[in-house]
Amino acid sequence: MSDANVAHEAHEVVHRHEPPKSFIRKYIFSLDHKVIGVQYLMLALAAVLVGMTLSILMRFSLTWPDMNWPIIGMIKPDQYLALLTIHGTIMVFFVLTTAPQGGFGNYFLPIQIGAEDMAFPTLNMLSFWVTLVGFIVLLMSFFVTEGAPIGGWTAYPPLSAIASAGPGQGTGMNLWIISIAIFCVGSLLGALNFITTLLNMRAKGMSLMRMPLTCWAWFTTAVLALLAFPVLLAGGVLLFLDRNLGTSFFVPAGLYIKDVIQPHAGGSPILWQHLFWFFGHPEVYIAILPGMGLTSHVLSTFARKPVFGYRAMVFAIFAIGLLGFFVWGHHMFISGMSPYSAMAFSILTLSIGVPSAVKTFNWIGTLWGGKIRFKVPMLFALGFVSLFVAGGITGLVLGQTSLDLPMHDTYFVLGHFHLVMGVAAIFGMFTGVYFWFPKIFGRFMSERLGRIHFWITFVGVYCIFIPMHIMGIVGMPRRYSRFAENGQQIYYFLESLHPLVIFVTFAAIITFLAQFIFFFNLFWSMFKGKKCTENNPWEATTLEWDTTSPPPHDNFAGVHPVVYRGAYEYSVPGAPNDFVMQTDPDEFGEHEGSGDGHNGHKH
Amino acid sequence: MGTMVTSTEKIAQTKIGLGEGKRPAGPNGGGNGHGKHGDESSSRFTPLKYKIGMWVALAAVTMTFTALTSAYIVRANSSNDWRPIEMPRILWLSTALIVASSITFEIARYALKRGKSSLYNRWLMLTVMLGLAFLASQLMAWRQLVAQGIYVASNPHSSFFYVLTGAHGLHLLGGVLGLDYLLLRSWRKGYEEHAEERRQARVNSVALYWHFMDGLWIYLFLLLFLWR
Numbered sequence: 001m002s003d004a005n006v007a008h009e010a011h012e013v014v015h016r017h018e019p020p021k022s023f024i025r026k027y028i029f030s031l032d033h034k035v036i037g038v039q040y041l042m043l044a045l046a047a048v049l050v051g052m053t054l055s056i057l058m059r060f061s062l063t064w065p066d067m068n069w070p071i072i073g074m075i076k077p078d079q080y081l082a083l084l085t086i087h088g089t090i091m092v093f094f095v096l097t098t099a100p101q102g103g104f105g106n107y108f109l110p111i112q113i114g115a116e117d118m119a120f121p122t123l124n125m126l127s128f129w130v131t132l133v134g135f136i137v138l139l140m141s142f143f144v145t146e147g148a149p150i151g152g153w154t155a156y157p158p159l160s161a162i163a164s165a166g167p168g169q170g171t172g173m174n175l176w177i178i179s180i181a182i183f184c185v186g187s188l189l190g191a192l193n194f195i196t197t198l199l200n201m202r203a204k205g206m207s208l209m210r211m212p213l214t215c216w217a218w219f220t221t222a223v224l225a226l227l228a229f230p231v232l233l234a235g236g237v238l239l240f241l242d243r244n245l246g247t248s249f250f251v252p253a254g255l256y257i258k259d260v261i262q263p264h265a266g267g268s269p270i271l272w273q274h275l276f277w278f279f280g281h282p283e284v285y286i287a288i289l290p291g292m293g294l295t296s297h298v299l300s301t302f303a304r305k306p307v308f309g310y311r312a313m314v315f316a317i318f319a320i321g322l323l324g325f326f327v328w329g330h331h332m333f334i335s336g337m338s339p340y341s342a343m344a345f346s347i348l349t350l351s352i353g354v355p356s357a358v359k360t361f362n363w364i365g366t367l368w369g370g371k372i373r374f375k376v377p378m379l380f381a382l383g384f385v386s387l388f389v390a391g392g393i394t395g396l397v398l399g400q401t402s403l404d405l406p407m408h409d410t411y412f413v414l415g416h417f418h419l420v421m422g423v424a425a426i427f428g429m430f431t432g433v434y435f436w437f438p439k440i441f442g443r444f445m446s447e448r449l450g451r452i453h454f455w456i457t458f459v460g461v462y463c464i465f466i467p468m469h470i471m472g473i474v475g476m477p478r479r480y481s482r483f484a485e486n487g488q489q490i491y492y493f494l495e496s497l498h499p500l501v502i503f504v505t506f507a508a509i510i511t512f513l514a515q516f517i518f519f520f521n522l523f524w525s526m527f528k529g530k531k532c533t534e535n536n537p538w539e540a541t542t543l544e545w546d547t548t549s550p551p552p553h554d555n556f557a558g559v560h561p562v563v564y565r566g567a568y569e570y571s572v573p574g575a576p577n578d579f580v581m582q583t584d585p586d587e588f589g590e591h592e593g594s595g596d597g598h599n600g601h602k603h
Numbered sequence: 604m605g606t607m608v609t610s611t612e613k614i615a616q617t618k619i620g621l622g623e624g625k626r627p628a629g630p631n632g633g634g635n636g637h638g639k640h641g642d643e644s645s646s647r648f649t650p651l652k653y654k655i656g657m658w659v660a661l662a663a664v665t666m667t668f669t670a671l672t673s674a675y676i677v678r679a680n681s682s683n684d685w686r687p688i689e690m691p692r693i694l695w696l697s698t699a700l701i702v703a704s705s706i707t708f709e710i711a712r713y714a715l716k717r718g719k720s721s722l723y724n725r726w727l728m729l730t731v732m733l734g735l736a737f738l739a740s741q742l743m744a745w746r747q748l749v750a751q752g753i754y755v756a757s758n759p760h761s762s763f764f765y766v767l768t769g770a771h772g773l774h775l776l777g778g779v780l781g782l783d784y785l786l787l788r789s790w791r792k793g794y795e796e797h798a799e800e801r802r803q804a805r806v807n808s809v810a811l812y813w814h815f816m817d818g819l820w821i822y823l824f825l826l827l828f829l830w831r
Contacts, residue, residue: 120656193656200652229663230664230670253682
């Protein structure tokens with residue numbers, strides 16, 4: 001690594017504006033943040049395809065438990081648990097964490113702040129390759145003896161700490177821990193790079209309060225990742241030692257597994273829950289914050305209005321990030337914690353509703369009275385707001401101890417977090433893809449296919465997840481692979497839910513199929529889409545629209561952009577257009593058609 | 604928003620106007636510091652980058668050890684099987700070695716500031732030696748414990764002893780690699796802009812890391828053998 005570093009630094013000045021020549025340095029082991037961003041996006045795309053397929057298999061198993069499927073055969077209960085474990089792990093780590101931050105953040109953070117690259121390009125490359133290795137190790141767990149782990153993505157001990165606890169808890173579980181540890185390292189390298197880049201590489205005039213909200217979101221996300229992932233890493237190391245070296249950090253005394261008493265003694269399973277959720281709750285915001293930033297960005301662009309309450313939006317992002325570190329206990333209300341600490345966690349949890357509401361109302365304020373252009377990115381951004389509200393509202397229900405106790409581990413929780421952190425964040429990514437595609441690939445995606453994709457997906461996800469709330473209220477427990485034995489219901493109160501279960505499955509299948517419209521649109525448009533010859537097809541204001549599509553190797557072709565104004569100057573009275581680029585030095589009304597005023601025309 | 608001007612034709616016109624400024628080839632809309640380009644690119648290097656990066660990395664290291672510390676405290680009180688191990692005497696030697704290494708590193712840095720390159724190299728070498736001696740001394744401590752029959756799974760305190768010293772040792776090994784890198788750089792000096800500034804920045808950030816590891820060891824030492 002140090003050699004690559006040396007080579008890079010020595011050439012930084014001399015070859016600053018020339019892209020590397022060889023194919024491998026240019027597209028595979030590239031130091032260019034744009035290539036690395038696209039690599040991250042491709043990784044997330046592969047991961048989401050796997051994760052989505054697993055979720056469809058789970059729906060199949062739930063709806064037709066005893067069916068013999070071609071190729072895979074009957075899905076046995078422990079296989080169902082393996083599916084849900086890997087589905088959760090892939091989606092949370094390799095999709096929701098990689099794409100919004102590693103993908104779009106990598107590509108656009110340096111451009112939006114006017115930098116040529118990340119602060120440490122070699123570390124950046126390393127963080128991608130490390131993450132990829134983590135993904136491969138995770139998938140390998142399907143192909144070892146006894147298959148993938150069955151402990152859920154939260155891997156609660158003691159069962160995750162004992163190899164004999166079930167199929168997949170042996171080698172599969174070890175691979176899971178190794179994969180997550182590798183992923184932690186990759187994320188930390190990324191976070192380090194993001195923070196340093198944002199603090200140190202901003203262009204002249206790009207003060208913090210002139211940054212696009214996307215940059216604020218990526219920055220806050222990086223801070224969360226930096227402080228949360230080490231805790232998961234530490235917990236993972238301890239769990240690994242419990243499993244393989246016979247220590248007892250998390251395993252209590254007198255544990256019987258399959259009629260064998262375990263040699264461990266004195267550990268505390270609750271300790272793992274604390275460590276895990278201290279990471280796990282900020283992780284939720286790591287997934288959603290970039291989507292929030294992008295939604296603000298896109299709403300403002302397509303409503304042709306400045307972001308309503310920019311400053312409040314920045315503080316809301318920070319408040320959400322900060323509060324996110326003090327609410328992990330709300331995942332553990334039923335762990336037997338003291339009612340007083342439960343109360344404290346509950347109050348802190350509900351208080352996150354305040355900055356969330358600030359954001360929501362500011363989004364509505366941004367839209368209010370705007371000349372809205374309903375392009376596909378705008379549709380997905382509006383979808384994000386809708387899903388965030390619909391999913392967030394039930395967060396207020398689950399944040400209260402008294403309501404959480406009966407709801408815990410039911411489909412209500414499942415519906416809640418899938419809407420608010422899963423699908424909303426995915427909509428954020430769709431927004432990003434449709435919005436930035438012309439910039440990344442120099443071509444447009446098909447609007448018509450985009451619209452079809454949007455409407456099926458938007459209606460589809462509500463059809464999947466709203467009924468789950470009802471199932472949860474009736475009392476359907478999550479993570480159960482079947483509710484009947486030999487055609488006999490075991491849980492009579494769930495019998496009435498059967499039509500709903502079938503409905504959800506069909507909604508899931510249709511939504512799943514609709515994603516192939518997106519995949520087709522994406523890859524078809526990369527090569528055959530309408531060419532985007534202009535720099536600024538959406539008539540937006542931020543720096544990425546100042547450069548060519550796609551941007552040159554060093555982003556601004558050797559020019560150092562200078563920023564004169566905030567990020568969202570739309571419909572400025574007296575300006576010749578309804579948007580004013582950040583690099584436009586002119587005062588309102590005295591626009592002369594030449595943008596070369598670098599001598600103190602400060603706005 | 605009162606008057607809005609939103610016709611696309613106008614935008615197209617203005618865009619052309621912007622593009623047709625003094626730099627038709629430049630992709631920038633306008634307002635970049637074109638005239639100052641030359642000066643700017645040479646003053647582009649900031650040692651701050653390394654400093655910020657190192658502090659951020661240390662924040663992550665701090666969080667790792669904070670998590671382990673809280674696990675340590677929780678585990679100590681969660682059960683009655685907590686039997687602190689007898690401290691291996693050799694750890695005093697370890698502590699002395701790592702403190703000494705911080706001092707020699709500072710002497711090296713002082714020499715570099717005064718431009719005494721060969722002196723710098725020698726003290727840096729000594730720092731590497733002391734770092735490796737520290738690691739050897741830690742391994743000796745492990746071996747002494749093993750000789751007494753105290754393994755990682757023997758009791759929770761010994762588990763934490765091995766985990767914390769192991770994690771610290773790994774981090775310190777990273778620091779030794781950083782020092783080696785510094786030595787390598789000062790042996791084969793290549794042409795680069797701001798060579799001296801860059802060198803200072805590298806030395807400063809490795810020094811920051813090294814002293815942090817020193818402080819971290821003293822903290823762990825106190826945690827393991829005073830707080831029990």
